[in-house]
Amino acid sequence: MTSLAWLIPIALFLGALGLGGFIWALKSGQYEDLDGAAWRALEDDPPEKPQAGV
């Protein structure tokens, strides 16, 4: 019984953490371009903006 009192909240908390992470990722638009994200992982640097006036 005492172990359950710990384990169940922990299990729920970890699950909720995962859920929260997913919804955060969803809201920040990380699921908008799954094909592109796969490629971006292989890139060294994102393209830089040339300095103004150069």
Added chain:
Amino acid sequence: MARTIAADALGVEFKNAQPEAASSPENIRAPSASRTITLAVEDMHCGGCMRKVETALLGVPGVAAARANLSARRATVIFDRGAGVGAVAPLVDALDKAGFKAAELAPETVDNEKNNPARPLLARLAVAGFAAANIMLLSVSVWSGKGGGAGDPTHALFHWLSAVIALPVVAYAGQPFFSSAWGVLKRGRVNMDVPISLAIWLSAIMSLYQTFRGTDQVYFDACVTLLFFLLIGRYLDQRVRVKARGAAENLIGLQSRWAHVIAQDGTVERLPSRLVEPGMRIAVAAGERFPADGVIASGTTTVDESLITGETTPRTAAVDAVVYAGSVNLGGPVEMEARAAESDTLLAQIGRLMATAEQARGRYVRLADRAARFYAPMVHSLALASFIGWMIAGAGWEHSLTIAIAVLIITCPCALALAVPAVQVAASARLFDKGILLKAPDGLERLAETDVAVFDKTGTLTAGIPSLANGDTIDDATLKAASALAAASRHPYAQAVAQAAKARFGAVSAAGGVEEKPGFGLRWATDGGEERLGSAAWCGLDDAQASSASLWYTRPGAAPVAFRFEDKLREDAAVTVDALTRAGYRVELLSGDRIEAVASAASAAHIADWRAGLKPDEKIARLDKLKAEGHRVLMVGDGLNDAPALAAAHASASPSSAADISQTASDAVFQGAKLSPVVELLATAKKARRMSFQNFAIAFGYNIVFVPLAIAGFVNPLVAAIAMSTSSILVTLNAVRLRTAKLEIKA
């Protein structure tokens, strides 16, 4: 450091550009709408392309951030705060230099993308999945517990925990079903969402009551798992629609044309053609398409109207002649005055015809809805009957209601909800791989029902480009000389001559100093005299010869040479028609073109049944006649004049070279120079239909086994949940087969 700043700006700005429901839209829309531009980018296929696009866009002055979206084939550009609005042209030019065709998307289209209905659905799906997993964990513990029974405190604790998780989740994740059910109930009708909502709420409330009382049966797990599977189905369905719509908007955006509008002070401004208003004066260069309906204000030219009327012979247009959007200016540069807003323009007439035609199709009921219409009342009466039956048998209201809920849950159509969307996703992915874009969500179902295929001629059965027909009778020297003149012109006949010469000699060089008189022909002053290439009148020939050929070539001291042209069939037109005929399709050709042209195309394509010289409303009349005879018609066409017929037909498809309005009216758009995608489209549609029925069979088969058990009171929540999951997984696996299956078309 510049990189970090750019990335930061991007993050912040993108967040601003996507208004959340909670924040006030006025605050955000105004500034972000003025600085953010979304472009559709064609041919962006890999990480390298994505990077090239971003680099090219960042190189444009005034651009603060650029981000390409590979899945959507779009790029979003954010301008510096100080930079002006509407600087789309330099962006398009920059991408053009990098090798990508791009076009601005209409802002209202992009707003749709932001309010993507699949996104909140995915969040609800995640919440339901979380709850389902956790409650299942607790329930399995309860059910595997060694007879803990109702009195056991752990048992009660687990039920209470389940209740605490389930109730808010049901209230949040079930909203799409509840609002849909409430919507139809208010109108006094029933759809599949009604038994779903009823089962979910009844089971949740009943379980809560039983948790209070401490009985050993609760339904929280079944209730939440049901919701989870139903949301998967709903999400898949929504995703096909969103993706198809986005791709279609890109396609239409990329083909939207520019208009060079001449202002009062004589300056020329480049505007997207959708922004043209009546009264504007527009400069149209040779080879360009007219951006709007209107009249020629100055200059004389020839106009290729094949896209609109299906007539392949170009028409001469002088001042005050009417020209239509979509036709090509073949001669010299002209100015036109737009008249598009008047209600009697061709576009407006076609629009009205399309609206009437589409209303008729709007009444089409989707396969899943038809199944639901018959299924929902059955489920309700079955559950009610079980309740009454057990009450009569003296089981008490609580036990009877529990059994009724079990019946509702068992019959609840998770597999049924997944059956059609899963097949749709697999089918549209398969078609997408083969260069066919499925636009209408119910297009597959309508395509599968067709038994007559009606083709348009110009641009559909044929390539829409004339080619030299009598090349064999023309000797090398003449062809070479004529092609030197022809290479200087953009007229399709002249281009065809140049093409023929290119095929024979390898390369063609244009003669210097060739003069073109729009509507007549070309001339070139040589030492030996003047050479001419053009109409019979232009070459000084008499009327008898005028109609016998399309183009004449004359030079001093030689007999005039005639050039004849034909619009060649797509290379696999005959094969495609044969395949359709073998499959039991009746194939017809309806064209607005001249009789001779249509007759020869029909015989070459093996089509026995053809009609020529038809106007848009006559095409519709023919389709209506076929419909009255009990046929379901597939219309394949590309011209502006086909648009109403495409909308009126039971199902429709058009090549990607078609007019915007035709693509809008079509269920599917296919790419490439071949006609065979039509066969693939029909084969996939028919297979998808068969698979949907198989899936219904799986779903019903499972009901036949489990419903009697539920009515008899043998189904506990665990069994219900497992049975439900199994049938859903079976249905999904069945649909996945469609992606790789080898298909043959059968009527």
